[in-house]
Amino acid sequence: MRPMEVIRFALRGLAANRLRSLLTTLGISIGVAAVILLVAVGAGAGDVIQKSIRDLGTNAISVLPRFFTIGIDPENAPIQQRDLTLDDVDALSDPRRAPDILSVSPLVQFPVTLSYRDRSYTIQEFAGSTPSYFGVTNTEVGQGDLWTEAEVATARRVVALGATPAEELFGTADPIGKRIKIGPVPFTVVAVLEARGSLGPVDADDTAVAPITAVQQGLSGYGPLTAIVVQARDEEAVPFAEQQVVSILDEQHDIDDPDDRDYQIFNQASLLEATGVATTTISIMLAAVAGISLVVGGIGIMNIMLVSVTERTREIGIRKAVGAQRGAILSQFLAEAIVLSMIGGTVGVAIGLLGASIDVAGIDPRPVPAAIIGSFLVSVAIGLFFGSYPAARAASLRPIEALRYE
Amino acid sequence: MSLPTADSTLGSVGLPPPVIEVDGIHRTYGEGETAVHALRGVSFTVDVGDYVAIRGASGSGKSTLMNILGCLDAPTSGRYVLEGHDVSRLDDGQQAILRNRRIGFVFQSFNLLRRTSALANVELPMVYARIPRKDRHRRALAALELVGLSDRTHHLPNELSGGQQQRVAVARALVTSPSLVLADEPTGNLDSMSTEEVLVALDHLNVVGRTIVVITHEDQVVAHTKRTIELLDGMIVSDRRTVAVGDRPPRWRADS
Numbered sequence: 208m209r210p211m212e213v214i215r216f217a218l219r220g221l222a223a224n225r226l227r228s229l230l231t232t233l234g235i236s237i238g239v240a241a242v243i244l245l246v247a248v249g250a251g252a253g254d255v256i257q258k259s260i261r262d263l264g265t266n267a268i269s270v271l272p273r274f275f276t277i278g279i280d281p282e283n284a285p286i287q288q289r290d291l292t293l294d295d296v297d298a299l300s301d302p303r304r305a306p307d308i309l310s311v312s313p314l315v316q317f318p319v320t321l322s323y324r325d326r327s328y329t330i331q332e333f334a335g336s337t338p339s340y341f342g343v344t345n346t347e348v349g350q351g352d353l354w355t356e357a358e359v360a361t362a363r364r365v366v367a368l369g370a371t372p373a374e375e376l377f378g379t380a381d382p383i384g385k386r387i388k389i390g391p392v393p394f395t396v397v398a399v400l401e402a403r404g405s406l407g408p409v410d411a412d413d414t415a416v417a418p419i420t421a422v423q424q425g426l427s428g429y430g431p432l433t434a435i436v437v438q439a440r441d442e443e444a445v446p447f448a449e450q451q452v453v454s455i456l457d458e459q460h461d462i463d464d465p466d467d468r469d470y471q472i473f474n475q476a477s478l479l480e481a482t483g484v485a486t487t488t489i490s491i492m493l494a495a496v497a498g499i500s501l502v503v504g505g506i507g508i509m510n511i512m513l514v515s516v517t518e519r520t521r522e523i524g525i526r527k528a529v530g531a532q533r534g535a536i537l538s539q540f541l542a543e544a545i546v547l548s549m550i551g552g553t554v555g556v557a558i559g560l561l562g563a564s565i566d567v568a569g570i571d572p573r574p575v576p577a578a579i580i581g582s583f584l585v586s587v588a589i590g591l592f593f594g595s596y597p598a599a600r601a602a603s604l605r606p607i608e609a610l611r612y613e
Numbered sequence: 614m615s616l617p618t619a620d621s622t623l624g625s626v627g628l629p630p631p632v633i634e635v636d637g638i639h640r641t642y643g644e645g646e647t648a649v650h651a652l653r654g655v656s657f658t659v660d661v662g663d664y665v666a667i668r669g670a671s672g673s674g675k676s677t678l679m680n681i682l683g684c685l686d687a688p689t690s691g692r693y694v695l696e697g698h699d700v701s702r703l704d705d706g707q708q709a710i711l712r713n714r715r716i717g718f719v720f721q722s723f724n725l726l727r728r729t730s731a732l733a734n735v736e737l738p739m740v741y742a743r744i745p746r747k748d749r750h751r752r753a754l755a756a757l758e759l760v761g762l763s764d765r766t767h768h769l770p771n772e773l774s775g776g777q778q779q780r781v782a783v784a785r786a787l788v789t790s791p792s793l794v795l796a797d798e799p800t801g802n803l804d805s806m807s808t809e810e811v812l813v814a815l816d817h818l819n820v821v822g823r824t825i826v827v828i829t830h831e832d833q834v835v836a837h838t839k840r841t842i843e844l845l846d847g848m849i850v851s852d853r854r855t856v857a858v859g860d861r862p863p864r865w866r867a868d869s
Binding site: 209212219223521522524525526527528529530531532533535606607610 | 680683685686705706709710712713714718720724725726727728729737738740741742743785789
């Protein structure tokens, strides 16, 4: 039998039961659409995270204290820990010892409640730092002027508000020059940072930055630093800058064994890489979950094809009586299953792409070509796989019994 | 139009082999105490151009015989040679080819494909014979004309009367120019008018040289044939010839 005849018979068979064929393809459509959509959402979410990391600057290196809070293994008894201090910042700031480091920003960070008259607002990451922090985090000023080294030197109580707390405290009023309370301490608003926009679930504007001296004096005390943010000369210089950070801090903290380091280093580039891997993994998991619905759709095809074979036993008998060989019957029913799944796949791709054009929770879904092609091919393969058993059953019917079937 | 029969086993030159050679055929359903012996040693030969009625009451084994003759069923024992081919030595695929090229079926219940036009139904065997579309079309139209249905080619089976449906089936049976047309109670579901229509169509086939075996219990059908084989309890009880093989069918009129 010629391929064209096989397809013509298959289409005629499917057209004979339009509603049923339509409902059968629905399962595959939903499966394919789900795979495309979920992978697109995963990719979109990945984009958001990558963007937020990139916004922090890819030449930034973060130094954080290392805590030994997990596990009470006596072999790994807590080492004598030394906090990150302003002394460390000074050491790192030596251009002779650290030629690839452009700037070093100490950072104290904690949650605090801001209040202005009868309004108050709590931010999770109130920051005390130096002006170089604005540079390393790519922060731009929206209104007013950023405070400078002079304010740090004199511990002036001034603050640069992110767009979100500014909005929460002042609404449409002009915040510049107003005195707000940070915790119990009055500060003067000198600047509002340029809005970065919400990046998915993370609000990059939910921040406020004040001179570290003023923060330590009035709020946190002269305790340890939350982190030190180091800016490398440029992206290529990051590995060298990291080396310099390590050697200076090892000396500062009297560390001989790298395993005993009481600090840890993150650079944005490796963070970017790590989150890339993480979001890919999440995308694959989402696709796998959606893939299950594809398989369920395939079982639907098998179910309907089995019903169809039973219903059309007599037709099969007639075809065999006039000389159809096993292969002809097999390919006819297989073609029906594949045509069903291909129609379902095509509709699913259309639905998936349509759905991916809608923004969900600040995430702009990005359709991934591999997911589109892959899910379509998988749907066809599913048609082939789940159609083969009913088709084989049809082909193996004995003509005499098939003809007698009522 | 006829398919070559170069693989015929008959030795004698010039004479075509018999279409059917049946030798000692038994067919038993089931085993042991409950076994049903549908055929108990049936032997006969049908020559080219013959028009044979196989007659018997229900349960006489005539349907079983028809299925065996049509390569739809295999005998428990005995030999069936169709145009020189020993059917028992053929596998499923080869039997399908044999049904396709050498046998045309006409069933009691018509057995046309639903939702499929008369023309497409007649074309069906030729699709499986891989005959090109254009030829298929031409031959199917010719076959429908032969049974007097040129004006019904695009009708669906449910738009045709019983007699017309059965004539479509006759057209389907003859379109591949088979050596043997097997009709199983072809008029069993028809009134006497439609019965006549179908029998005239079969007579016509015989006149143009087709060998026909028709299974029936109706006298009206038997009257059209040249030879009657009577079955009773799975055995042949009589084999009468009314008209010579080479002659016209008894009811044939040149004007019909």
